[in-house]
Amino acid sequence: MTLQPYDRQAAVSYAHRWAYHRNPDFYNFDELGGDCTNFASQCLYAGTGVMNYTPTFGWYYNSQYSRAPAWTGVPFFYNFLTRKKEGPGPVGVETSMEEVQPGDFVQLRFVPGPFAHNPVIVAVGSPISLDNILVAAHTEDADYRPLSTYPIAQARFLHILGANH
Template sequence: MLMEIPYNREQVSEYAKTWALLRNRAFMNFDKMGGDCTNFASQCIYAGSRIMNYTPVFGWYYKGSNDRTPSWSGVEYLYNFLTTNKAAGPYAEQTDRNSVEVGDIVQLGNVENHFYHSPVIVDITPEDIFIAAHTYDAYMRPLSSYLYSTARFLHIVGVRKYE
C-alpha cells in the first residue's frame, strides 16, 4: 500500500547549494556523455524525497553508472516519469512559472520543443527565478540569463512510498 510523504524542499536547496559547483562522487558525472544537468536534478529531487522507484526501464533510480533508469539522467525521461508516476517516488505536474517553489524543476527547450536542460529552482523573487545546474555549473543563476525558446515548469507535488 502506498502512503504520501512530504517533499523536503529545504533538503533539495541544501543539496543544490553543496553540490552545484562540485560533483558528488556517489554519482557518475555525465558531462562528457551529453550533459550532467538531469543527473544533478535527480540527485536534488532524491535529496528531497529519499525514495526511488526501482521499476525497471520506466522507474526512477540510480544504483550505479551501469544500473540506473533513463529517467535519472535524460531530460524527456525525467519529465515522463515525474508527470506520470502513480507508484513509489516523487511525482510532479506541469505548471506555470508563477506556481513553482524552491525544489521544483524547470526544463528549457528550443523552438521545436526539444527540451535539453533541467535546472533546479533554488530561489524565487518577484523579479526572477534562480537556479542551480550542472554541465554549465551554476548556483543562484537567474533564469532570465539563459537563452531558450520555451520552458516547462515541473512542480513536485509529493512523494509516495510503500508502507
C-alpha cells in the first residue's frame, strides 16, 4: 500500500459547504443518535477519495443500511484511523492540540463516559488554544465554532497522515 497525501483543503471546503445542510447522497443520522461522525467521515472522504470495504472493521458508506460502524460511530472512527493493520483508507494518529491542522479531527467527551462528538477542525489560529481552534460539525450544526464554546470534559485530537490506496 502507498500512503497518498490527504487533501486537507478539500476536506475543509466540504465541511464549509455542508456544515448547515445535509448532502442528499448521505443519510441524516440526527434522529438516530447524531450525525457528527457521518459528517466527519464525509469530510474525510472528500479529502481522501478512498473507502475501506472490510466487513465490520472497515470504513465505508453505501447507504443507511450498508455502512461500517466507523463511518458513523465516534469510537469506531477513532479505532479505524489509528489501526495498526495496514489496509486501504485514511490513516491517522492521536496527537496534541499543538500539532493539529485544518482537516484534522477532535473527539469530545462531555461527561464521564465515552467520547461522544467528532467535529472537523477548519481553522487553527495563533496562539494555539481552545479559543483559536475552530470546527465544523453536525448534530448541533456549526461552522467556525471555537472549541472553547463546548462544555468539554476531555478532548483527543486526530491528525490525518494520508490515505492508503
